[in-house]
Amino acid sequence: QQPVQSPQAVILREGEDAVINCSSSKAxxxxxxxxxxxxEAPVFLMILLKGGEQKGHDKISASFNEKKQQSSLYLTASQxxxxxxxxxxxxxxxxxxxxFVFGPGTRLSVLP
Amino acid sequence: xxxxxxxxxYLIKTRGQQVTLSCSPISGHRSVSWYQQTxxxxxxxxxxxxxxxxxxxxxxxxxxxxxxxSNSRSEMNVSTLELxxxxxxxxxxxxxxxxxQFFGPGTRLTVL
Numbered sequence: 276q277q278p279v280q281s282p283q284a285v286i287l288r289e290g291e292d293a294v295i296n297c298s299s300s301k302a303x304x305x306x307x308x309x310x311x312x313x314x315e316a317p318v319f320l321m322i323l324l325k326g327g328e329q330k331g332h333d334k335i336s337a338s339f340n341e342k343k344q345q346s347s348l349y350l351t352a353s354q355x356x357x358x359x360x361x362x363x364x365x366x367x368x369x370x371x372x373x374x375f376v377f378g379p380g381t382r383l384s385v386l387p
Numbered sequence: 388x389x390x391x392x393x394x395x396x397y398l399i400k401t402r403g404q405q406v407t408l409s410c411s412p413i414s415g416h417r418s419v420s421w422y423q424q425t426x427x428x429x430x431x432x433x434x435x436x437x438x439x440x441x442x443x444x445x446x447x448x449x450x451x452x453x454x455x456x457s458n459s460r461s462e463m464n465v466s467t468l469e470l471x472x473x474x475x476x477x478x479x480x481x482x483x484x485x486x487x488q489f490f491g492p493g494t495r496l497t498v499l
Contacts (some may be wrong), residue, residue: 277429285452288493307488308488309488315480316477316490316491316493316494317430317477317490318490319487319489322486322487346390346396352461353472361429369446373442373443374432374435374444374445374446375420375432375435375443376432377422377429377430377431377432378429380429380430
């Protein structure tokens with residue numbers, strides 16, 4: 276089952292902060308975050324493998340709450356280059372076996 | 388280090404035909420995953436190959452198949468094309484296990 280992401284879309288001004296949430300009705304064993312710019316392939320941001328784990332680089336960080344089955348991506352002091360669609364992904368085990376599912380994406384637009 | 392390459396980049400086919408897409412992973416990467424991306428369904432996992440074996444498979448009909456060669460290069464085949472198969476097909480390579488995936492630029496397939 277596909278993770279749920281919120282919000283679906285967000286518009287920011289340069290320098291503002293944003294939070295993107297990813298949650299699942301099934302247990303999350305790991306969470307991957309990717310960003311895809313228009314017309315380009317998704318690019319890896321980070322993986323969180325353990326509950327309580329937090330990671331970050333530059334001004335983008337993420338947390339993983341295993342008990343709540345959710346992860347959040349934090350973008351601080353956003354830059355124009357942060358614009359794109361952000362996807363969370365996780366491995367699940369379903370009737371078809373083990374596969375990797377992405378959320379529907381959150382479209383982030385950073386305006387000057 | 389060269390990135391993931393996919394050929395062809397664009398393809399136009401008619402209903403009923405079949406198509407083969409190719410993916411060359413990053414050198415040293417043994418896992419190759421395939422995804423279908425459409426505006427309506429988002430990023431959907433097709434299958435993953437590791438050491439020439441299909442390790443995982445998503446919820447797609449048997450018309451979608453793939454294989455991996457000893458040099459880790461992978462091909463994806465879609466037989467009896469339908470209009471709904473029009474999509475961007477992305478392949479991603481990774482080392483093994485819970486590691487980041489590196490995406491290729493994708494093959495844009497249009498079925499008329």
